[in-house]
Amino acid sequence: MIAVLAEPSNFHPAAMLPTPQSACAPELASLLEGVTAGEQRALERFYRLTISRVFGMALRIVRCRATAEEVAEDVYVQVWRSAATYDAQRGSPLGWVLTICRSRALDSLRRADKAIVDPDPTERLDAIAELGPGLQDLLQATQEHAALHAALARLRPEQRQILGLAFFRGLTHTEIAAEAHVPLGTIKSHIRRALATLREELGTA
């Protein structure tokens, strides 16, 4: 069975600010057009409007401020290089840059994992519980967004744990099942129910 974290995470964000209301999608999209045209000022403005979100995402995944800064640096260099690939039909500019950030942060996490000697397989389940964010992390990370926070709080602990592993560790459903020695169907069932709850609570069904 999935090991559920009994203790809250020891991760405490140092400082929090509300989401900048000024970082609206049209402005960010316009700035990406400027970045595509090679305008450094557009990149700078885009950075100032989004860095707190990008850094927040990176830090929650890599859990080291210095590494999170490195990830953020790489993210904006990638924004500079590939702003032309942003497609408004596929999502918001913020979603686009956060997707880049999550991908970069998980890459960084995996590189760090490879540097650690693989533990005894029998200890892996405990290792997931110790390293895998879940119960408290998702709640901590969404305190300013009441609807999502409430929706996550309504999930069963194992559902939130699985979402945390998928989000913060980038584990696929198959990998979670393998690591936790739980049938893949059970994992998928938990995810499906969790998603249904989130959609219901957030009105996105």
Next chain:
Amino acid sequence: MHPDDPTPVAPDDEAVRLIQEEMDPIVLSPCKREALLRRILERTGGAPPLAPAPPPKTN
């Protein structure tokens, strides 16, 4: 994955996408934020932004 490929690691996970854009921000200190911006602008070929002018000295 190509380093410039922004494709999410688990693109089929809608729950992850739902959470992603609603995650709370974490603020960098002003000096770290400006230092990071300078490194980014240097890497992207631009001149670093001008530092704020110091306040005039008063005797």
